[in-house]
Amino acid sequence: MKIRYILLAPVAVLFCTASASATQISHTWVSGSGNDNNTCSFASPCATFQGALANTSSGGIITAKDAGDFGKVSISKSVTIDGANLGSITYDNGNGIYIAASVNVTVQNLTINGLDLASYGIDVTSGGIVIIDHCRIMNITYDGIIFAGAGNLTVENSRIESLSGSNVTGIYIGSNAAENVVVRNTVIDASPVLAENYGIFIASGTGPLEVSLQKVTVMGAGNAAVFTYSGTTEVTGSVITQSSDGVVAASGAMISVASSMITANTIGVCSGTSSKIRLDNNDIYDNTTAIDNCGGIVKTSGTNKISGTITIPAADISESMTF
Amino acid sequence: MKIRNIALASAAVLFCTASISATTIAHTWVSGNGSNSNTCTFASPCATFTGALAKTTAGGIITAMDAGDFGPVTISKSVTIDGANMGSIGFGGQTNGIYVDGSSSINVVIHNLTLDGQGSGEEGVSIINAANVTIDNCKIEGFTDTGINLFPSGAENVVITNTVIDGANVASGGVMTDETAAAIATVALDHVTIKGMTDAAVTSFNGNMQITNSVLTQNQVGVEAQTGAVISVANSAITSNSQGVCSCSGSKIRLDTNDIYDNPTAIADCGGQIKTSGTNRTSGAITATSAEVSHSVLF
Numbered sequence: 001m002k003i004r005y006i007l008l009a010p011v012a013v014l015f016c017t018a019s020a021s022a023t024q025i026s027h028t029w030v031s032g033s034g035n036d037n038n039t040c041s042f043a044s045p046c047a048t049f050q051g052a053l054a055n056t057s058s059g060g061i062i063t064a065k066d067a068g069d070f071g072k073v074s075i076s077k078s079v080t081i082d083g084a085n086l087g088s089i090t091y092d093n094g095n096g097i098y099i100a101a102s103v104n105v106t107v108q109n110l111t112i113n114g115l116d117l118a119s120y121g122i123d124v125t126s127g128g129i130v131i132i133d134h135c136r137i138m139n140i141t142y143d144g145i146i147f148a149g150a151g152n153l154t155v156e157n158s159r160i161e162s163l164s165g166s167n168v169t170g171i172y173i174g175s176n177a178a179e180n181v182v183v184r185n186t187v188i189d190a191s192p193v194l195a196e197n198y199g200i201f202i203a204s205g206t207g208p209l210e211v212s213l214q215k216v217t218v219m220g221a222g223n224a225a226v227f228t229y230s231g232t233t234e235v236t237g238s239v240i241t242q243s244s245d246g247v248v249a250a251s252g253a254m255i256s257v258a259s260s261m262i263t264a265n266t267i268g269v270c271s272g273t274s275s276k277i278r279l280d281n282n283d284i285y286d287n288t289t290a291i292d293n294c295g296g297i298v299k300t301s302g303t304n305k306i307s308g309t310i311t312i313p314a315a316d317i318s319e320s321m322t323f
Numbered sequence: 324m325k326i327r328n329i330a331l332a333s334a335a336v337l338f339c340t341a342s343i344s345a346t347t348i349a350h351t352w353v354s355g356n357g358s359n360s361n362t363c364t365f366a367s368p369c370a371t372f373t374g375a376l377a378k379t380t381a382g383g384i385i386t387a388m389d390a391g392d393f394g395p396v397t398i399s400k401s402v403t404i405d406g407a408n409m410g411s412i413g414f415g416g417q418t419n420g421i422y423v424d425g426s427s428s429i430n431v432v433i434h435n436l437t438l439d440g441q442g443s444g445e446e447g448v449s450i451i452n453a454a455n456v457t458i459d460n461c462k463i464e465g466f467t468d469t470g471i472n473l474f475p476s477g478a479e480n481v482v483i484t485n486t487v488i489d490g491a492n493v494a495s496g497g498v499m500t501d502e503t504a505a506a507i508a509t510v511a512l513d514h515v516t517i518k519g520m521t522d523a524a525v526t527s528f529n530g531n532m533q534i535t536n537s538v539l540t541q542n543q544v545g546v547e548a549q550t551g552a553v554i555s556v557a558n559s560a561i562t563s564n565s566q567g568v569c570s571c572s573g574s575k576i577r578l579d580t581n582d583i584y585d586n587p588t589a590i591a592d593c594g595g596q597i598k599t600s601g602t603n604r605t606s607g608a609i610t611a612t613s614a615e616v617s618h619s620v621l622f
Contacts, residue, residue, distance in 0.1 A: 032365055067352070067365050067388045085407060086388070090350055111405075115349045116382050138403065139349070139382055161432055161457070162382060162403065187484060191430050191455035217513055219482050220455055239535060241511045242455075242480040261557060263533045264480075264509045283557045283579055286509075286531040305557075305579050305600050 024057040030087065032068030049073035049081055049089070059104075076101040078128070083110030085134070092117040096137070102126045102151060108133040114140040116164045127151030127179075132158055141165030143172040144188070148203075150177035154184070161189040167196040170218070173211060174203030174230060184214040190243070191220025199243065202228035204251055213238055221245070225265065228253040235260055246287065249275035249296060257282055268308070271296030279304050349383040351375040353410065355391030372396035372404060372412065382430075399425040406436030408460075415441030420463070424451035427477040434459040440466030440494075447488070450508075452476045457484075464489040470517070473508045474501040481510045490519035490542070497542070502528035502550065512537055520544075524564070527552035534559055545586065548574035548595060556581055567607070570595030578603050 028040035029052070036051030038044040040062075046052040048071040052062045061080040064070065064087030072091045073081070075098065088111040089096040096112040099105050099122070112121045112135065121137035124130050126149035135158045137144040144160035146169075147153045153173075160170040170188035173181050188199040199218035202211060209231025216235070218225040221243035226235065229251045238260040240246045246265040249255045250272035258280040262268045268287035271277040275296035281303040284290050290308035291298055298312055351363035352375070359374030361367035363385075369375040371394040375385045381400040387393065387410030395414045396404070398421065414420040420438035423431050431453055438447040438461065447463035448471045450456050456479065463470045463486070470488035473481060488497045497517035500508050507530035515537040517524035523544035525534065531553040538560045539545040545561040547569045548554045554570075555577040561567045567586035570576040574595035580602040583589050589607035590597055597611055 067386075069350070069365070088350065088386075111384070111386070113350060113384060136405075138384065159434075159459070162401070162430060164382070187457075187459065189432070189455070189457055189482070191457075191480065217482065217484060217511075219457075219511070220480065237536075239511060239513050239533075241533065242482070242509055259558070261511075261513075261533055261535050261555075263511065263555065264531060281580075283533070283535070283555060283577075285533060285555045285577060286553060303600075303602075305577065307577070 024055055024060070026057050026060040028052040028056045028060065028062045029065045030062060030068065030070045031065050033066075034068075047071075053077075053079060064110075072096055072098075074098040074100055075105055076103065078104040080106040080108070081110065082106075082108050083135075085109045087111070088113055090115065094118060095120040095123040097122045099124045099127065099130060102128045102149075104128045104130070106131040106133065107135055110135045112137045114138070116141065116162075119143070120146055121160070122146070124151075124153055125149045127153050130154070132156070134158060136161070138162045139164060140168065142168055144170045146172040147179065147181065148172070148175045150175070150179060152180045154182045155186055156182070156184040158186045159189065161187070163190050163197055165197075169198040169201040170221075171200045172198075172203065173200070174205045174207075174209060176206045178207060179209050179211075179231075181209075181211045182214070183212070183216050185216075187217045187219075188225075189220055190218065190222070190225070197222045198227050199225040199240075200227070202230060202233060202253065204229035205231075207231045212236075217241075219243060224248045226255070228255060232256075234258075239263070241265065245270055247277060248272070248294075249277050250294075251275065254278075256280070261285075263287065267292045269298060270294040271298045271312075284308070347378050347380040347383070349380050351379045351383065351385050352388045353385060353391065353393045354388045356389075357391075376400075376402060387436075395420050395422070397422040397424065398431055399423075399429070401425075401429045401431065403432040403434075404436065405434055406461075408435045410435075411437040411439055413439050413441050414444035414447075415439075415465075416443045417445070419446050419449045420444060420466075421448045422451070423449070423453050423456060425453055427452060427454055427479070429453045430455045432457045432459070433461060435461070437462045437464070438466075439464055442493075443467060446470075446472045448472070449474065450479065450481060453479050455479070456481045458482070458486055460485045462487045462489070464491065466490070466494050468494060469496045469499050470494065471498045472496075472501060473499065473510065474504045475506040475508045476504070477506045479506070479508050481508055482513075483511070483515055484513045486515050488515070488517045488524075490517075490521070492519045492521065492541075494520055495522040496520055496526055497524040497539075499523075499526045500528050500530060500532070500552070504529065511535075516540075518542065523547040523569075525554065527554050531555070533557075538562070540564065544569050544591075545583075546576060547571070547593075548576050550574065553577075555579070560584075562586065566591040567605075568597065569593040570597050570611075583607075 031045035034045035224245035354368035357368035
């Protein structure tokens with residue numbers, strides 16, 4: 001960063017420009033009537049997040065002071081972007097927010113609308129600590145949030161909805177780098193139910209990968225509500241419903257599901273070869289097949305309540321209560 | 324934007340029409356001081372959800388930019404309506420606050436909105452034809468008939484979360500799948516509070532419904548399954564209703580880890596099946612002769 005400032009300074013002197021980037025402030029503002037030639041102070045707000053980011057010092061905050069579409073933003077320094085429940089990023093291609101470096105970023109109170117044309121909502125290529133809070137991500141054709149780099153991602157109090165396209169995922173996780181992901185108090189509405197859409201998809205990779213889903217509602221997935229190829233995933237207090245498959249582990253992945261509802265899916269639970277799914281104190285109802293025989297291990301406590309067909313060997317579910 | 328405005332002006336001059344429908348946009352706005360003559364952009368917000376919907380592209384979003392009553396709306400295409408915790412729909416004297424009747428492929432999201440029947444509106448949300456409907460973080464009150472009525476003409480999935488439905492001891496039902504509907508709805512309720520119904524907080528006549536983390540209180544009946552419906556209730560409170568749970572002939576209600584207190588009749592004898600885990604806590608009379616309540620803990 002210092003090197004860049006040194007380079008910038010002579011340019012400003014030579015060309016007599018406003019040199020706004022040399023006078024970054026810690027709290028900048030955007031407005032529907034702002035202008036990126038402004039200083040981005042409260043009294044002189046900017047028009048776009050990207051414009052404001054250039055004038056925001058590392059670790060600072062950008063706030064929407066009124067409603068508006070503040071445009072796509074690519075981030076490579078630590079910052080908080082607060083849409084104040086007024087701001088949106090409305091765009092028709094690429095990423096709404098692109099986090100390009102291992103920095104600490106919070107995005108909150110913001111609507112990200114890909115207009116059924118853009119591929120990604122938030123692309124976290126490398127997370128330091130990334131927090132997505134009280135956001136709505138909608139009309140995306142590929143991944144609502146994609147996190148394929150090292151670091152920590154928390155998604156909370158958010159909605160991912162109106163996914164479109166032929167192969168679309170609410171939250172895509174996974175890489176060959178260490179990732180820790182928490183999704184909390186969030187709704188992933190994968191409907192319309194398309195053949196290959198997923199609520200949460202965890203790709204194969206060496207990780208290591210830890211995923212925790214807490215009080216998450218996932219629905220409308222044409223493929224699987226929660227699908228993992230790697231790492232360990234814990235699901236608690238959640239609702240997995242109205243999807244083709246509810247919870248699927250494959251290729252050696254492990255999922256533990258406790259105190260959750262897995263309901264109204266074609267297949268409730270499917271543990272593939274070499275994989276393991278633990279079930280404790282869940283309500284597994286109204287699935288065409290409650291627990292499918294997918295070749296892997298399903299371990300159940302005595303406190304699951306299950307209706308529907310169970311096709312895995314009976315010995316594995318002997319402790320469960322059949323409803 | 325400038326280009327589009329110029330184009331509009333030309334069109335208006337050339338054809339002398341409003342030419343609005345040809346220029347729907349993905350994100351429209353309503354405001355307490357908007358006008359439906361406006362374009363429904365943020366800079367030029369509309370006055371009603373109906374006005375904004377006409378100018379919203381299918382799959383788009385309508386957002387309230389400030390507080391206001393944006394009026395009842397009939398929805399026939401995919402859309403998200405976001406009241407932003409400021410907007411409301413007053414539907415006094417009307418049949419519906421929101422009426423959803425599109426094709427079997429539309430997706431509708433309604434959230435952060437108050438629907439107020441003002442003591443004379445009949446139904447908060449009526450859902451006829453849609454693939455998926457989500458109602459999140461809404462308050463439905465002041466209605467005289469049903470909070471959310473499902474009358475599906477085709478298979479549909481409905482999810483209701485973080486919502487309060489208050490019948491004020493006047494309205495008949497909170498959430499109801501209608502007995503004469505031609506098709507089946509699959510319904511999930513999570514973190515929903517329903518109170519003050521003169522009939523049942525939740526009634527299902529068909530399909531399956533799951534209720535979790537919810538409170539059904541101060542109604543005539545908490546949960547009622549009719550004519551083959553299956554309702555599953557977990558981690559919820561069913562309290563202070565005249566009857567807590569009623570499963571009618573051919574129907575099934577599953578109860579797991581609920582608190583069923585202070586209902587004069589906790590589990591009524593309605594002729595259907597009731598399956599209980601060992602982890603419900605129940606007080607009050609259990610009159611259901613066929614109910615399998617032996618696992619329940621009596622408090």
